[in-house]
Amino acid sequence: MNKKILSRQILVLCILIFGVLMTNIKAQGSLIRGIVTDYQTGKVLDMANITLQPMSGKGIIGTTTDGNGLYQFNDVAAGEYVFVVRYVGYEMHIDTLTIGLRARNISNHVQLRHSREELEEINVQGAVAEDMNPGQISISPETFGRAPTPGGSADLASYIQTQPGVVAVGDRGGQLFVRGGTPSENMTLMDGLLIYQPFHIIGFFSVFPEDIVSNVDFYAGGFGPRYSGRTSSVMDVRLKNGNLYNQKWSASVSPFVSDFFFEGPVREGKSSIIASLRGSMIEETSDVYLSEKQPMKFNSQLLKYYNSSGEGVNCSALIMRTYDRGSLDFESDDYFKWSNVVTGGRCAGASAESKVSFVDFNFGLSYFSNEQGGSEAGLRNSQIFKSHLDMNLTLYVGEMRFDYGFFTDYRTMSYDIANLFVSLDEKAVAFSSAGGYLKMGVNIGEKFLIEPGVSITSYLKRLPPSVEPRLQMSWQPRGRVDEEIHAALGIYRQPFAGLTDFRDAGTSFTTFILLPESERRMEAKHALLGWRQPVGDFFDFSLEGYYKEIKDTPVATWGPVARFATKLAYADGTVRGMDLRINLNYRRFYMGLGYGYSITEYTTRQDHFGTWFGEPVQSYNPPHDRRHQLNAQTGFNVGNFSTNVSWSYGSGLPYTRPLGFDSFFSFDQRPPDVTEDYGEPRVLLDKPFKGRMPDFHRLDISVAQAFNVGTKDIKVQAGAINTYNRENLFYYDVFNQRGINQLPLTPYVSLKIESN
Incomplete structure (x- = not known):
């Protein structure tokens, strides 16, 4: 059957199904629904326990x-x-509800107030990244500080790199690889808005410091149909709302970065704002106390407005701008520069009058520009723009839950990279897409949940339509939410590719393009199986194995001689591995251990190598193939004193070894005089990525002491990156045959002042 006809039939079928569901729901009793939020900020509180007990007690x-x-x-x-709501760290809410004989829909929204008695306990127990759905962990901002960061505020970038399955090739560049995928295959959302490059050029920092983040859901694979258009991972970040009743501010400074944060009401109890300003300082301070200047600079600005109706509906709007510029090789004049601009709004809520349980509507604009320049690279640039409208809905039919939605977007892409990929001339393209998704949650008994789903996207004649089935399953053997065996399967496609020349590991330049061959589209098939289990009251562990099949990943054509310009080729591949996490949380002490094992292998045609290696299809491990990864963290807090220690290990990454050197002559203008002209030196290369760089390991430490001075809290932090001064190789320059190291021992002191 024609794929286009099939896609239309499936879409029509979904619309008909939901039309029937939404117009024919009949309940024998009443329906009670609502949203539980924080009284001061409007933050939604997930996993709150709610009970409804008849006065009869039965x-x-x-x-x-x-x-x-x-x-x-x-x-x-x-x-x-008797209606009761409980949430750790908040006062218990108790109410009495009277349900009449006539069936009706009842809204009962709840705002919880913080409990003073439980605040100290929350600082320890509430700062744990817990496994949730298949491939997912949920991260609170309190957890960020477990990875020492050379700034006044902890940052998501430092913490996410301690997770198994997440590979950073160095401490600069802003490139993260998740379970074998490339950076452009990762999706990062900020209150539902897409941000193309959330990580700064200095690898410890992102656009998400702890002050502005409410919660992070990180999906390393197997994610559901709500997320489409990426083939590797999803990072869904919810920003905090400003305080609806009190003004608060903070300011901090360190040798790496300075920042300012403000939150407060616009209309007390109804609306609020947050503002965040950050700017790097390492370029100015590195001359003073480091062995060499660090020519890297970044800044970011965020403004968010939040409004609550008090009736279960809230709206927000935000704008963010970021800027990064710097060099990854301090001896070269090559530079990288990029910028994000993101703006948009979101409205979400629940209403008794609607048959739909929850509605989430968001719209936004995202722009990303990227540039590389220098005497060797020449000038390369790339821009991408996206506008989108999304609607996400939740509907309960009996014990079944339906999550579904519709979306439309418009993209433009332009680039000039002819001096890198000779087959790609300067070009600008635009295309639109529209689609929808459906996910159904079916409980089989009280312990087994199956969630089939599908995502459907039409690209309005530019590309073939895409139908992507997904399946998630979980089994709770003893009916406990923290003890579970889960699995996921799915097909994931990406309409465009982020093109990076990974022959050179020291690059941060990415070009977003539609693949020149329209029949090709990046695709990945995910399969994973996991188990999470508490052990006693203080230990928990999780184990997840995964397998991915990759298709039509764009790569550079290799040759036996090092050249700056190349051609575009395609590779298929597989990724297989496992992630293990063990956590201990006991009062004021924590300890965490994460281990990741992964094998990423690409295969491509022999003619993409430029020399004969004896087989029609060649296989190799790409430069982000890290076989073993180990992260250990520990720390404690006593009163206003705290300390955090993080040790990271990674086995060596692949690189291309030189076979030798010779000279060559150019006959473009005239025959050379071989008696006096010795030609130009050049490097002869081995088969791509057959070598392995030395193993990486690093110890980071921080200690902090907080003081209360009148109406201000002052926090002084001292620490060190690479405490035992290990010479870790950042990358090996294949063109100039020299190694570039990561940061040496880097001590720092930071000061943070905030209102209380």
């Missing part, structure tokens, strides 16, 4: 809120009930 029922803070009780019989 037949108590319970549920928990989802990631949107939503809960729902279906088919509630007439009578009087």
